[in-house]
Amino acid sequence: MKQRVITAVVALAFFLPIIYFGGIAIELLAALLAGIGVFELFRMKGLAVLSFEGILAILGAVILVLPQERWFAFLPAGTDKSALFYLVVLLLLGIAVISKNTYTFDEAGFPVLASLYTGVGFERFLNARSATDGLVVLVFGLFVVWATDIGAYMAGRRFGQRKLWPDISPNKTIEGALGGIASAVVVAAIYLLAFPGQDYFGHGSLLMIVLTILFSIAGQFGDLVESAIKRHYGVKDSGNILPGHGGILDRFDSMLFVFPIMYLFGVF
DSSP states (O other), X not given: OHHHHHHHHHHHHHHHHHHHHOHHXXXXXXXXXXXXXXXXXXXXXXXXXXXXXXXXXXHHHHHHHSOHHHHOTTSXXXXXXXXXXXXXXXXXXXXXXXXXXXXXXXXXXXXXHHHHHHHHHHHHHHHHHHSTTHHHHHHHHHHHHHHHHHHHHHHHHHHOOSEEETTTEEEXXXXXXXXHHHHHHHHHHHHHHHSOHHXXXXXXXXXXXXXXXXXXXXXXXXXXXXXXXXXXXXXXXSOSSBTTTBOHHHHHTTHHHHHHHHHHTTOO
């Protein structure tokens, strides 16, 4: 527990100023986190990230994350950076030819999905900060995720009896999940008193409360997805870059689902 607290304090001391100031720093941070996420997925699957497909997968994730106007201004007018990402996909498919079909279409699907999972997730995280009133929007999303995690943990320990999804995550309970949602709603309601929904999020505060329930559920589902991936590959943590907390995907799994859903519903 002491190690977890120390790691959390150090990470926040590094993380919060970057979130506050934004700009190039948060763009580079988001790209770095996406690249590490790809690395962790390759590591869990037992693949070498220092391989042609590993490097392409990281490159694909970074392309998805970084803003086009700053990092891909060399593209012809009217060309979207998605064209660059698709070039990465084509190169991955081309490995099947170079390898004389020892590298298959199915195998090429893994690096593509790894790039999309981490790349789009951290791109939406970055989009939230880049939006109008971006700091308010980004902090709201973070508060929903953190409140859900804390509320689920506390409610699960105090009231947890019925297992939520024992085949995937044996320690999670229905009571904990409901406690996480309730905690997120309370935190969101307080936050919206200071930053009214219609002024900062394009939705009324009541609708934002309803959406918070959805965001909290999405965050918990993202956590379960990461648990399913780890269980499939037979690993305890996605990595060990954060002592006491595991890897980047262990810490950002909920956010990789919450921010894309927030974007889908027009919160930013």
